[in-house]
Amino acid sequence: MIGKYYEKYLKRYGVKLPKLTDTEGNYTKDALVLAYLSQSYPSTKSVSKGELTQFIRQYYPDVADVQQARHLAAQKGWHIVSGTRGNKDVELKPGEYQLTSLEKPYPAFVGQKREEVDIENWDKLKERYGNRCATCGSKEGEPNIHWQNSITQLQKSHMNPKKPLVAGNIIPQCQFCNRAYRNYWIFDDKGRVRKLANPSVIIKSDEKVRWEVYKILYKEFKGRKPNG
Structure with a gap:
């Protein structure tokens, strides 16, 4: 089912279809998570990160933390919304995910x-x-x-998450920084935050900060309505 929707609706946008199995014939985590979230489509349900983790442990018993739902959305283009990121599609609690469409890509996805x-x-x-x-x-x-009890592992991280992960747009970050900053910020080549990449950060800010941002944008856009 997923493959048919992908070919008909999503492939044109550059959405990435996960491999079903790895080189040893094991189901990939991406494929498992996507299949789990797609159950009963289009009448999908919200799923907690804990529930996803328990499901994946049936295939990968040693997995500690399942990040695939977030990666499938932001990095591969699947329309999976999150209660942590904030969304306008459905009401979700923090740590919950829901696949809302197999016909449209994730809104913030850049199909490159x-x-x-x-x-x-x-x-x-x-x-x-x-x-x-x-x-x-x-x-x-x-x-x-x-995190003194953990050994540092360097990972390829975007300088600008809106652009592809290619030479000139990569900095090394440890597993903790890469996970914490997600796709929220644009970095310079020194690893310093320079710009905002994901507006959901504003939603997570204090009311006073949101109000100050609102005033700045209201002035810049002269009170124009978003759809005006």
Whole structure:
């Protein structure tokens, strides 16, 4: 079912269809999560992150934290809404997800081809940063600066999450910074936040901050209504 909807509606937008199995014949986590969220489509239901984790553990018993629902939406284009990110489609609690459409891509998805940086160039990029996280400075293979009981693992992270993950748009971040900043911010090559990439950050801000932002935008757009 998912494949038919993908071919008919989503492929044209650059949405990425997960591989069903890996090289060893095991179902991939992306495919499992997408199938679980698609149950009874179009009458899907909200699913908690805990429920997804318990489901995935039937296939991957050692999995600690399931991030696939978030990645399927923001990075691969599937229309999966989140109670944590904030959405206008359905009411969800923080930590809940729901697939709302197999006919439209995720609104914030930029349908560009994602190209992987090969291992050699990735190693060279990490060397330029001293094999440290560009944001917090934790060194790969050593205890994390902020999480002393965890060993730092460097991951390819977007400088601008609205653009593809290619050379020139990648900085190394530790697993904790990469997870915390998600697709909210645009970074410079020093790992410093420079711009906002996801407006849902405003929704999470204090009322006073939201009011100040509103005044700035109201003035800039001269009180124009969003659909006006």
